[in-house]
Amino acid sequence: MMNSIFTLIKPPSRFKLFSSLTRSSPNPHHKTYSNKEQALLSAFKKSHTKLHIQQLHAHIIQTGFIQNLFVVGKIIVFCAVSDECSMNYAVSVFEKIETPDGFLWNTMIRGFAKMNQVDKVFCYYKMMLEDGQNVDNFTLSFLLKASGQSGSVLLGKQLHCSVVKHGLECHVFVRNTLIHMYGMMEEVVVARQLFDEMPEPDLVGWNTIIDCYVCCGKHKEALDLFARMQDARVKPDDATLVVILSACAGLGALEVGRWVHSIVDQRFLMKDISIANSVIHMYTRCGEIREALRVFGEMNGKNIVTWNTMIQGLATHGHVQDALSLFSIMINKRLGPPDGVTFLGVLTACSHGGMIKEGKQYFNRMTDEYDIKPTIKHYGCMVDMLSRGGLVTEAYDLVQNMPMKCNAIVLRTLLAGCHMHGNIKLAEDVRRDLLEVDPDHSSDYVLLANTYASLEDWNQVSRIRRSMAANKVQKPSPGNSFIPERA
Structure with missing residues (x-):
């Protein structure tokens, strides 16, 4: 395969320097071997794209350095850590190596962890052990990162045991990664305990626990x-x-x-x-x-995050026209294509400003013009906008035709709209849907009871409260506030 790549791709000028040095198969004992190896390594330093790496790989095959772990390892490192990460290519290179060392195994595990391919991470870890390689602090750190991504507390605890068995629980790098893993799993108590056990945490340790x-x-x-x-x-x-x-x-x-x-x-x-x-x-x-x-x-x-943050901030605090004007500037000056977060801010602005017609137009532009697939949050914004404007029936139709399953947050938004506009029949339908999603939330009962109360239908208010008692649904503990006395 690489031979065909070598013949199809014309080598750039940067390869001319070492191609003359590496035409014959290398002899490790020959005095020119080191020069050839250095020429290849020097070319790697100047290669920043997958195309360059493929060209170098072709030269490595042609010149017989394919079993040189240091040289071939550069290809695998590029595949594992660069923005053009291609683990399929890394696998094709790795499988041709007769005796990979621990560094190459670790690099493969690291690459799969970066790609969030947790199954592959532990598959290669198992093969690494079967190959008789020693596990070190790098291996365990990459595994802990993958475990945190998986969200499996059980897997994380098993790896924690492996860390202790290998005597690396006091290694600063491993300990910080352990803290980070438990933080990703929201096991903040365990993370804090591990942090407090460190005699003198370094900067990374402090950053990790604070981030947790x-x-x-x-x-x-x-x-x-x-x-x-x-x-x-x-x-x-x-x-x-x-x-x-x-x-x-x-x-x-x-x-x-x-x-x-x-x-x-x-x-x-x-x-x-x-x-x-x-x-x-x-x-x-x-x-x-x-x-x-x-x-x-x-x-x-400014990048897309900058624009999104400002648009969302303006929309949330009721600066509707300013938010939409900023969006227009971003689009008209072609300062960057909007993404789903951008349109969340725009739809929020339309909802807060009661701009139903404009909101529908933006929602359609998002899909038709920018090919952005709406998420549950976008539909939630639309339901909120329609409910605020009194179009609760239209909002319910939108909920019924969503391409994903509706969640309790969107349904409660609609229920609040029904209460605001006194649509008791639709409120009952929405509440039935809510019972299937989240049956024991007291606010749903209270909101429906208040809707009946606003219409002075006290029999129905009593019925809702009896239903709440029969289902043993209780209100959450009340909040507390404290206003200090003035001196």
Whole structure:
């Protein structure tokens, strides 16, 4: 196969340097062997596309270096870690190697983990053990990452046992990956225990545990850990600041967010687009739209995330026309094709602005013009928009004809619309659908009872409440609030 590639593809000029050195089969004991090997390795440094790698592979086959693990390993590494990741190509190369070493096995496992092909990860791990290779810290770290992606707590605990058996539970790299794995599984208590057992966590360890809390929605705990990190005199890096900004956004901690923004400015980090996007996201979530717009306006290189964050922020806070104008600027100036998240912001704006006609047009444009397949969230926006506008029957028809199964959130949105507009017959139908999806949610009973109460149908109110008692459905514990007395 590679021979045909070699004959069809004309080698670029960069290969001329070493092609003359590698025409004959290499002899490891010959004095020119090292020169030939170095020529190939030098060519790899200048190769950045899959096409270049295929050309080099053809030369390697032609010149007899196909069993040189160091040279061939460069192909597998490229396939496993580059943006043009092609594990099928890596497999075709790997299977031709007679005696792969531990590094090549690890690289294959790493590549499949990156592609989230968990079954292949553990298949190659099993073959690696059968081949008699030793498991090291890299092997286990890649396996832990794949285990976290799988979401299987049982698999994660089994791998944790393997880490202990191999005596690597105190290895910093492995320990941090363990914490990350448990965080991905939302086993934050175990992750925290593993972190607290570390005598002197490094920066990666702090970032990992803080990110665990943020991903699990425990934003206050994340900020508390950040304060501890500062007390330990561990200097935050870019990754820390992005996670902390996310925590501030989730908690609405505007003052902490402003302070983090000041650190970003002091370090001249606003040129980093991910940090700038995080700053905008924090301000929009905290309701500081004017400040978010200022940061947005000062950014030079905006990406799709930047536009989406600003459009969504404006829409959420009721700046409907500003959100739609920003979308128009993005489209008319061809600053990037919109994606599904962009249209979520646009549909949210239309819903909040009562712009039903425009919302339908945008929904159709999303599918017809941009070939974006609507998700349950897009349909949820449409149901919300139609329900707010009193078109609850049309909203119910949309729910009935969705290409996916409707969830409880969308149905409750429709039920709230029925309550708002007093459509009791449709409310009963929606409630029956809700009982199939989430039968024991007290708010559904309460909302239907309130709908009857608004029509002064007290017999039906009593019936709903008796049904609620018979099914042993209870209201959740009430919330608490605290208003401090003024001095």
